[in-house]
Amino acid sequence: MKRLAMIGCERIGSYHLDHLLQMDGRVELAGFCDLVPEKAELFRRRAGSGRAFTDFRQMYDEVRPDMVFICVPPFAHGDIEDETIRRGIHFFVEKPVSLDEAFARRTADRVKKAGLITAVGFQCRYSSLIEPLKAFLAGNEVRLVEASRVNGVPEMPWWPYKNKSGGMLVESAIHQLDLIRWLFDEPAAVCTFGEGGALRRQGYDIDEVTTTIIRFRGGALGVMSAGCYATEGASFDSKITFSAGEKRAVHRIIETLDFHEKDEDAEGGIFVTKGDGVLSKKTKTVTLRQENDAGLDCDRTFVEAVLSGDASAIRCDYADGVKSLIFALACNRSAETGVPVEVAY
Ligand SMILES: NC(=O)c1ccc[n+]([C@@H]2O[C@H](COP(=O)([O-])OP(=O)(O)OC[C@H]3O[C@@H](n4cnc5c(N)ncnc54)[C@H](O)[C@@H]3O)[C@@H](O)[C@H]2O)c1
Known part of the structure; x- marks a missing residue:
């Protein structure tokens, strides 16, 4: 079964976890990471599976996820995406994808070269x-x-x-x-x-x-x-x-x-x-x-795209999310x- 990890275990992370728990075990909820250990641990307990981390690199080393939900605040993007792309992990990222336009443009290019499946949290599109x-x-x-x-x-x-x-x-x-x-x-x-x-x-x-x-x-x-x-x-x-x-x-x-x-x-x-x-x-x-439930459909579409390898139903990928940021x-x-x-x- 494909493994899913989450980075950022607070408000919007909780919204996504609720959706992931409605997906009938289609993916293994394998890792939860937050700078605050109690938050990651709470998500692990809610999921009833996986392990909790405070360092996303360590989580990537030990869990080896196929896909990740990146639910960190706007200023916290950067290293997370760089490392996620380097390791070839498909990712869902919350809006705004960054506050740094140059970084977002570079990241869109790297995503394209790496052939990754991506989605941005513009659930209103669903x-x-x-x-x-x-x-x-x-x-x-x-x-x-x-x-x-x-x-x-x-x-x-x-x-x-x-x-x-x-x-x-x-x-x-x-x-x-x-x-x-x-x-x-x-x-x-x-x-x-x-x-x-x-x-x-x-x-x-x-x-x-x-x-x-x-x-x-x-x-x-x-x-x-x-x-x-x-x-x-x-x-x-x-x-x-x-x-x-x-x-x-x-x-x-x-x-x-x-x-x-x-x-x-x-x-x-x-x-x-x-x-x-x-x-x-x-x-x-x-x-x-x-x-x-537009949010549920948004998340399900990303997960199913990674499971099937067909990203055509995703309504906002990373490159498109960058345009809204611009x-x-x-x-x-x-x-x-x-x-x-x-x-x-
Ligand atoms: N799509 C939507 O409708 C929607 C709704 C609400 C929030 N959001 C977006 O979601 C993002 C997060 O918002 P929030 O309200 O959940 O913020 P939040 O501050 O409540 O939670 C963010 C969590 O990320 C953690 N974090 C930060 N840097 C980290 C790192 N490097 N590694 C691990 N954990 C890290 C923080 O400790 C915190 O627990 C924002 O960009 C926001 O705009 C989207």
Whole structure:
């Protein structure tokens, strides 16, 4: 049986372990590594198999895994990927794949040369809402994309520091940026404004709120607003709106997909929204709900790809994850310099 190891045994690691435990023993959960020994040991006990380590090289020497889930914070990438590729181990890595664009580009080249199977934790790509959204995008000329993601500052100590997390756009709103470029179009240029606000006054260096204008390669425009100013569940948001001439799709990520369109049966039906955002009676809304567990499907797809040697069902491999990182880092650069930045892969 193929052996699987994990590096990083905390929050997102726990999410993946839950999924791996639902895979009916398709792989041997053989090694768990965390800098904090108790965390690795807790995962070993939850799995009911394998061994716990604090050094991933020692784990690789002793467990010899076929595949690994890399679930470490954004700043901790580097040696882990270098060693994983050197040893020819297939890997799943959490987003953002790195904070260092040059390293990420080099790593993508090395992965390709080594012929490894890779996947990135953009699980939103596996939602059951993606196919109907793709059909909408194929059938309608979208002119404007409006996305937002607002949350609070998570409790991880590394999160409010730019050199550790990359900030809100790179660490969190990258899910939206990834979906937009994967589903709709690649960005040609971005212009971002950021405000440090209360976070800056508390001594942190990330922006509390940003707004980005995106020029897409095909000529459409987009706006992405991201914030980590929300408290106690207020003002939380995570959605993307794709607007065409007569239809609009509103995707609440891994939740619902609304299609607003002209109601042909309504007398004199026209597609308008009232000024306060309430839809006109002449507009028909169809709502779809997500039916699958996108995170489970994302992880299962990677594991099955390694077992079969066929990576064609993986929706985001390492090289593609690097493009989403480049998009997010370009926004950061624009916010820092105050000028638009071209996005080139
Ligand atoms: N796909 C998603 O929706 C999603 C959701 C949450 C987090 N994430 C991503 O997952 C990553 C980790 O986030 P988290 O919330 O789990 O962070 P965390 O801080 O809760 O956990 C990271 C763990 O990695 C361990 N670690 C760090 N360096 C290590 C090393 N060299 N060897 C072994 N262990 C090491 C730490 O000790 C810690 O236990 C981040 O990049 C985050 O953006 C993705």
